[in-house]
Amino acid sequence: MSHPHTIIGGLLNIVLGLAFALAMAALLTWVERRLLGFLQDRYGPNRAGPFGILQAVADGIKLLFKQDWIPPFADPGVFVLAPAISMVTVMLALAVIPATPVIGIIGNLNVGLLYFLAMGGLGVYSVVLAGWASNNKFSLLGGVRAAAQMVSYEVFMGLALVGVVMLAGSFNLTDIVHSQRHLWYVVPQFVGFIIFFLGGIAETHRLPFDLPEGESELGAGFHTEYSGMKFGMFFIGEYIGIMLVSAMTTVLFLGGWYGPILPPFLWFGIKTGLLIAFFILLRAALPRPRYDQLMSFGWKLLLPLTLLNILVTGALMLAGPAPS
């Protein structure tokens, strides 16, 4: 628990933290493509630099040097704003993640969890506004899908966390980790874990829940009209989002930095990394559901399950001794 006490120290913390996040997002694009490659019996990008690790740099350069193009039929202001929202909201959300008791930007925020959900909710705007501002029917369809999908899954995501909050008795993420010192919440809150993770996938509109951009039916959906660095911002936003959801799952359900022998930071990294790898495995393995399947899965299965989870958790807490 070390709050930086000077403004410079605070700024340094923010800059370093965000720079690390951005670097990891860039690296993640390469990791994902390599891993997808191996999962599909091919190599993935292996030409730029050792193991192709500079591919991310090359892509970044390419995106930066592309023409900054705004279609004449688009709403220029909103068109530019949308990708910025996408990146900013996930980066803001990242600020509350406590990687270890000492590493994190504002890991000790007392309403950290609510803040995370709030930022996730704001993220919807980026997609909706991008779809609307593109003034293109595919984009608009993507935006509408995104709005419905993200609003719905946010509900289950929030409700799934109620169990954790009840057990931990706090919205402070650092406190939640501390309360898992003996038992990771994945055990008592297994249903909540599953639902939160699914909700996280839907929130980041990753495969198999990538209906807003459904390549085969909407031709990239909300970002059809985007190119260059504006597209790059959506891209980075998505990858930071993956990291965010993985880190959050680690914090909430997998005991955060707790683990034997290895230093806490590594434990946190390993757990988050494995979850990211699972994200990628999902992309490699599962087909995209139909839109109505996605919605009915959410409202007809996940919602009752989360409510049941809260009821059972509450009932057990009332019946048994309150956790210390």
Add this chain to the structure above:
Amino acid sequence: MTTFLVDGKAYTAKPDENLLQACLGAGLDLPYFCWHPALGSVGACRQCAVKQYANEADKTGQLVMACMTPIAEGARYSLADPEASSFRASVIEWLMVNHPHDCPVCEEGGECHLQDMTMMTGHAYRRYRFTKRTHRNQDLGPFIKHEMNRCIACYRCVRFYGDYAGGRDLDVFAAHDHVYFGRHADGTLESEFSGNLVEVCPTGVFTDKPFSARYARKWDMRGAPSICSHCGLGCNTTANERAGELRRIVNRYNGEVNGYFLCDRGRFGYGFVNAPDRIRTPLARGADGRQAPISRDDAIARFSALLRAGGRAVGIGSPRASLESNYALRALVGAENFFPGVGAGEDRLLRLVAEILGCGAVHVPSLREVERADAALVLGSDLPDAAPRAALALRQAVRGAGFAHAATVKIPQWQDAAVRTFAGGVRSPLFIATPTATRLDDVAQATLRAAPADIARLGFAIAAVIDPAAPAVANLSDNLVAHARVCAAALLAAERPLIVSGVETGDENVIRAAANIAAALRARGKSVSLMLNVPECNSLGLALMADGQAGFEAALGEPAALVIVLENDLYRRAARPAIEAALGSAHLVVLDHSEGPTSHRAELVLPAASFAESGGTLVSSEGRAQRFYQPIFAENDISEAWRWLRDAGRAADRTTCEGWSTEDDIVAALAGALPRFAAIPRAAPSEEFRITGRRIASEPHRFSGRTAMNAVRNVRELKPPVSADSPFSATMEGFHGKVPPALVPFFWAPSWNSVQSVNKFQAEIGGALEGGDPGVRLLEARAEAALPYYTGVPETFARREGMWFAVVLPRVFGDDEQSARAKPIRERMAPPALVLNGEDATLMGAVSGEVLECEIDGGRQSLALEIHPELPRGMAGIAGLSAKAHALPAWIRITKAERGAA
């Protein structure tokens, strides 16, 4: 209307049709070969077999040939019947037994009736394993390629060439599968309609030779509705373009005008468009006295400077330029300074023609109506040479009596062989009075060979016999009296008599006499038609526009500061010294498409568009205003003459051409300014015409090579041009399907790739196009209009000692200035000749082929002597010297060339 049933569905047709016609008219796909809507049925190929059922109970039926079956009310037929369709498939299989494996190297491929019919019957695989019969080909001259192996023996070629068009040098030889269609020996096909064999032949036996030299498949060419610009008849053509080059001219069906056929001058005379002597950039005479290319802007600047300089600016219009360009020039220089660009003699004739036809007292027939005339008199015009398509129509008119005769024993008109056999020599009366023999004489009831003055006297005499109120002819010879009586009787006996004359004799009295006959017949209550032939594609339009203004020679008498010549070679129109004197001090600006003596003399030459690079309106000798469209989008400075004139006028601050941005604007201005042309905006839809919001595609949907044809020059694909004046797109993008008949860029229908697809565009097979035949008639007869009799009967032609009265003898190839620049036409042009009567020649001691000298137009001409026994004594015919035609008719001296002279 007769109702009949095909496969249980009811259709209607006219009662005098045969079943094949009725089925095609109903939009059904029934294969055929030997039948042709203009040629009738002979039942030779057995391809159009269908099932006919006796009544509703009859389930067996019998196979009949549709083309030989008259439709009957309530009759039942089946096309889909398995027996009938397998019969048709096996007929194709027999026909294909000897057909060579030639399609890739056949000019007909892709627009082949045989290919279409083979696909239609479903014959896809050759089972025949034995040897094929082969033939040797003939060299049929510069127009037609012969590849006899491909023949399926449908007999259409000889039926068209011999029976329909009166040609004698194409026939069928040998028997059974040895039959051979060709000439008795190699040699040029003589008929001026030989080009139609290309379209009549259902396969690739007769193909277009000039087109083959710059060949492209039908699907690869942009098409544009065009109007033939090589004589006054205004035949409708389709001009095909690829890669900026005019590839060919094909017939464009117009039920009222040319129907299915064109003459060879029209079909093969387009070569001047691609010729190297085209003017492609503006040229200005520099300080060194040479013409050098300048930019478009400089040209406009120089032109407008000349216009600003003041002084009298004279505009000389052209009978081969569009109404739009002529009107633009007229507007630029003012009506009083605008003169028709024709010689003094021709001008008098054309003004007379415009006066007679324009007064509205007589009906001017379309060519379709010419075909329906039941008695005809040709006064002075050698139609087969001057206006071949009209001669072909007259040739059909004489069959009327034969049709009527056959109808008495209930032989329908389409029963071609039966009608011809039964009718034998029964013909409607046709009388021809010309200076010498014509190729139409073989179907004439009587012919008269006489000097123009005597022809005119005969005409006046006929009028006087028909209506005693007409001026009488004194001292008429017994021969002419007899002729006049016979003609008058035949014309009076007819229901639809037709009088044909024209400018060919160069004698106004002949035209006046023709007008008198028409007036006399009208006075006797006959519905008479009067056709007056004019020489060039817009002669009548120019004459109507000039409205009594005399020819340009009159204008040049007074000095002018600036002379603007529109698409014209003045040296063909008047004597050289007169032109030189008149142009001596004036600045000369020439707008033309090809180089010539006038353009060489000009101070400023502007590249005007030919018919292939511009749109425009032409008025045919029928008084039909027809619009043509551009197949070529010129990449250089070539543009419509009216655009040059407009731009120069604007630069010179003339307000007369304000607001002209498209052709439609000029057309509207012209229609508003001259009441005679009020109808021309209706000739075709305007530039704004769209179907479902789209322009009409001018290229077939399967146009190929878009991304490659310009790649050699620039791999980046340029934006296609956009037509400013027409509703056509320049590419295959746009509307495909039923379009207004004036806007059909090419005839094509699904599974009908050949020209026979025109069936799908007609309201009635062989009749009008769906939506009405294109063009708008400017000269309609009015009951109240009167045509007073012309008086002034000329004296009998009297020979003069030592002099000959020389007249022009028209020739189909070479007389027209534009087509004479085309290579295949040049190959058919005979050297100029002097024609004399045999006795005159003997008296002179000259023999055929000998070179004689005569004085024409102030210069000596050496011409080879040709002897025509029919030419009246004391007359001389000058043939093939159209550049000097302005000096004729005239009395000339003929001398024998001095032997040994240098």
Add this chain to the structure above:
Amino acid sequence: MLSSVRTLWYTFLHLFHRNVTVSYPEEMPYLAPRTRGRIVLTRDPDGEERCVSCYLCAVACPVDCISLQKTEEDGRWYPEFFSINFSRCIFCGFCEEACPTYAIQLTPDFEMSEYDRQNLVYEKEDLLISGTGKYPDYNFYRVAGLAIPGKDKGEAEHERKPIDTRSLMP
């Protein structure tokens, strides 16, 4: 649901499979003779150009990247020019299927990158090879009915001698 989990497991196992990718260009892949690559124009067994300029390849081309012009010499049809814009070509092979003379053929060569698109426009000189390609024996003019130098009327396969129209014999 269970099937999704099973799919995840099977996909996961693929991490441990051998990759099938061939590391071109260090390792050259095997290309079957019918691989559709660079287009060539072949010659018939007599060494003459096979292309008869029938325009069927051009019309079959879905991207319209073939352009040619027919010319004729002694009865044989030739392309006066024949250009293929390879910057548009999609190597679909329709032109080869459409060709009635086996003239146009696709070869297993795809290494034809250029820095300048203009260099991807191939002319007849670039396309014409000296051999017969995949069809060593076919000679269109031996089958067709046209007379060419060295093959008169009636001398093609399955042809009888030309008819003498003046003969009365059946």
